[in-house]
Amino acid sequence: MxxxxxxxxxxxxxxxxxxxxxxxxxxxxxxxxxxxxxxxxxxxxxxxxxxxxxxxxxxxxxxxxxxxxxxxxxxxxxxxxxxxxxxxxxxxxxxxxxxxxxxxxxxxxxxxxxxxxxxxxxxxxxxxxxxxxxxxxxxxxxxxxxxxxxxxxxxxxxxxxxxxxxxxxxxxxxxESPKVSVTTRERECLLWSALGKSSWEISEILTISEATVNFHMQNAMRKLEVYSRPHAIVKAVMMGIISP
Amino acid sequence: MxxxxxxxxxxxxxxxxxxxxxxxxxxxxxxxxxxxxxxxxxxxxxxxxxxxxxxxxxxxxxxxxxxxxxxxxxxxxxxxxxxxxxxxxxxxxxxxxxxxxxxxxxxxxxxxxxxxxxxxxxxxxxxxxxxxxxxxxxxxxxxxxxxxxxxxxxxxxxxxxxxxxxxxxxxxxxxESPKVSVTTRERECLLWSALGKSSWEISEILTISEATVNFHMQNAMRKLEVYSRPHAIVKAVMMGIISP
DNA sequence: TTGGGTGCTAGCAGAACTGATAGGTTGCCT
DNA sequence: AGGCAACCTATCAGTTCTGCTAGCACCCAA
CATH class of the missing domain: 3.30.450.80 (Transcription factor LuxR-like, autoinducer-binding domain)
Known part of the structure; x- marks a missing residue:
């Protein structure tokens, strides 16, 4: 050889x-x-x-x-x-x-x-x-x-x-450089959502209000340029932002 | 060597x-x-x-x-x-x-x-x-x-x-054997959802009613033993059922 | 110290999703 | 032909998510 x-x-x-x-x-x-x-x-x-x-x-x-x-x-x-x-x-x-x-x-x-x-x-x-x-x-x-x-x-x-x-x-x-910078809260919300939690459940886990969870998901979706949770999570996983 | x-x-x-x-x-x-x-x-x-x-x-x-x-x-x-x-x-x-x-x-x-x-x-x-x-x-x-x-x-x-x-x-x-058998329609719905489409959009793509899309997602979620779309998609990707 | 930027918190109307139910079609076995 | 199972189609009430708006705390530079 x-x-x-x-x-x-x-x-x-x-x-x-x-x-x-x-x-x-x-x-x-x-x-x-x-x-x-x-x-x-x-x-x-x-x-x-x-x-x-x-x-x-x-x-x-x-x-x-x-x-x-x-x-x-x-x-x-x-x-x-x-x-x-x-x-x-x-x-x-x-x-x-x-x-x-x-x-x-x-x-x-x-x-x-x-x-x-x-x-x-x-x-x-x-x-x-x-x-x-x-x-x-x-x-x-x-x-x-x-x-x-x-x-x-x-x-x-x-x-x-x-x-x-x-x-x-x-x-x-x-x-190609994605350059998407999600915050800690946003990443946490994405991850828990990927694991099947609803906004209310995530709010209990993070001890914040449900409205706040929704807000973080909003921002995460805007940064990822998507318009639904499923898509946001798929893209986040693709980009290595979360790994469920 | x-x-x-x-x-x-x-x-x-x-x-x-x-x-x-x-x-x-x-x-x-x-x-x-x-x-x-x-x-x-x-x-x-x-x-x-x-x-x-x-x-x-x-x-x-x-x-x-x-x-x-x-x-x-x-x-x-x-x-x-x-x-x-x-x-x-x-x-x-x-x-x-x-x-x-x-x-x-x-x-x-x-x-x-x-x-x-x-x-x-x-x-x-x-x-x-x-x-x-x-x-x-x-x-x-x-x-x-x-x-x-x-x-x-x-x-x-x-x-x-x-x-x-x-x-x-x-x-x-x-x-371990997952043994989850999703049907064609279920897989299609999962995939389009993973790509960011809403139920209504998927219904247009597959030319079926929105209600039917929801039904297929239901069954897919039940088979995957999850209770939300994000979780269903994550699990489906994990199990190789869909690859977006 | 004051302003601007960033990130976290929160509430509300309208759109989308969840879960249960039911009829119709296809293919297979008896 | 009839029974049966699997799949696709569709509807509706109740819940959850989306999009928008707004206040508060913190850091940093002027």
Whole structure:
């Protein structure tokens, strides 16, 4: 196992300044690991909010990407179905993996194989603040070759993907600054509300009047630019203001 | 870099059946990496809910653990402050790390050093479902020794911690089964409410009456065993029913 | 010491939500 | 066909939340 590859990548990341140069470094490093094609998908960045635009780059064949988009394969792709709920890498397109697939998914995998994407590995990445990333690599190889390749390279692939995502997420986040400063009382009210308490109950807990609790919730909602408690709480959790 | 150590650990995990035997394997493997003391903290397991009891094991010296507890050092410990918001490993107790510490934190680090916990590494682990784990290792060594050790062992330590947490989390989760089955409409109502829509707005979106939206929210709340929308949404997000 | 800013406290009308009740549709089993 | 369960649709009284207004305490700078 070439440890220097991982270390060089990490060192390299500290020197790059743009998202593009980070991508180049990532592509070059994966190339050293004999990865033919890869796709990186960054979702749910902390301040991207609900339904935030995903961050997506790929070296998959262009025809396949278009075919994938046109047929809305995001809904079928077994990797997209399973990976987000996993914490460790998974292999797809292998004999065992195919066994558990539905007919539609088998068709999907066959179509991918025709494009030279026979099998591969998917690395789910869960980072701080609920950020999620996914690195999927594909190779055109025999099962035996793939097996050997994973045995020698999987851990490096894993680490490199992890650090890459952490770096991209950081860059992505640093650009947006929420700057919402809620007061102590406001945060307390948000938290108790998130835990199911009504205004009256919160007033008893904090020993203030119900009207005051409502006032604090008002201000919290105004600061968060929302117009209902449910939304305020969701946004507060998203932004790390409260963690129930 | 001894790849076999990581692979053996992963293989070993698939054979263990109890949480205790997993811990033993973990301890033994870390011992091979010259780790003197370690602590593992598992928090926020998916179904543990708000304020869930943490899962904690450690080989730190007993006097230190007691001293830590008695003085409520959880609030001061710089590792506990920083690690959860990081996505990659960090080193603590080093010269650079100490520079950024407050006087109280410096005192804390000095007390730790007196117990033989001079410096170490902390590995934050973010897994599926918002689970969070932290592996902190400490060594009684010179800065130079520590540096060498990290250069050769950090990646293995990282991978081993990752797989260990994933395994423990899975065991931890499988024991509790939420078994809450919300219907399509209920899920839709929860999601739109989480995005700030009122009952009337949701009724327009789904082209049903406002009363019907309220009814679906009712049922969702009953199934989730809560008595307000904010709480229902928080719980639904926690349980992975909706992801705004 | 005086003014301005910030945060906490509080009350009230109108809109939104909670909880209970009931009819209608679909699909499944007998 | 009939019975049954699950789900969706809808209504209404009582409670809670939203939006607005206003006073009070504290800190800090002029």
């Amino acid at each position: 070439q440890q220097h590859l991982v270390d060089d990548f990490i060192t390299g990341l500290t020197t790059v300044t743009t998202v593009d140069s980070a991508r180049e470094l990532f592509t070059k490093t994966l190339h050293c690991l004999d990865v033919g094609h890869y796709a990186y998908l960054g979702l749910r960045f902390r301040n991207a909010g609900p339904r935030g635009k995903p961050f997506f780059i790929t070296t998959y064949p262009q025809p396949w990407v278009e075919h994938y988009d046109n047929n809305n394969y995001l809904q079928i792709d077994p990797v997209m179905q399973d990976a987000p709920s996993r914490s460790t890498p998974m292999h797809w397109g292998t004999r065992e993996h195919r066994k558990q697939m539905s007919p539609r998914q088998k068709r999907f995998l066959n179509e991918a194989a025709e494009m030279g994407l026979c099998q591969g590995a998917a690395i789910p990445i869960h980072a701080a603040g609920g950020e999620f990333g996914l690195v999927s690599v594909a190779v055109d190889a025999t099962p035996r070759q793939f097996d050997t390749m994973m045995r020698t390279h999987q851990h490096q692939l894993h680490l490199i993907s992890l650090y890459y995502h952490a770096h991209v997420a950081e860059k992505f986040i640093s650009n | 001894q790849q076999h150590l990581v692979d053996d650990f992963i293989t070993g995990l698939t054979t263990v059946t109890t949480v205790d035997s997993a811990r033993e394997l973990f301890t033994k493997t870390l011992h091979c990496l010259d780790v003197g003391h370690y602590a593992y903290l598992g928090l926020r397991f998916r179904n543990a809910g708000p304020r869930g009891k943490p899962f904690f094991i450690t080989t730190y010296p007993q006097p230190w653990v007691e001293h830590y507890d008695n003085n409520n050092y959880l609030q001061i410990d710089p590792v506990m402050q920083d690690a959860p918001s990081r996505s990659t490993p960090m080193h603590w107790g080093t010269r650079e790390h100490r520079k950024q510490m407050s006087p109280r934190q410096k005192r804390f680090l000095n007390e730790a050093a007196e117990m033989g916990l001079c410096q170490g590494a902390a590995i934050p682990i973010h897994a599926a479902g918002g689970e969070f784990g932290l592996v902190s290792v400490a060594v009684d060594a010179t800065p130079r020794q520590f540096d060498t050790m990290m250069r050769t062992h950090q990646h293995q330590l990282h991978l081993i911690s990752l797989y260990y947490h994933a395994h423990v989390a899975e065991k931890f989760i499988s024991n």
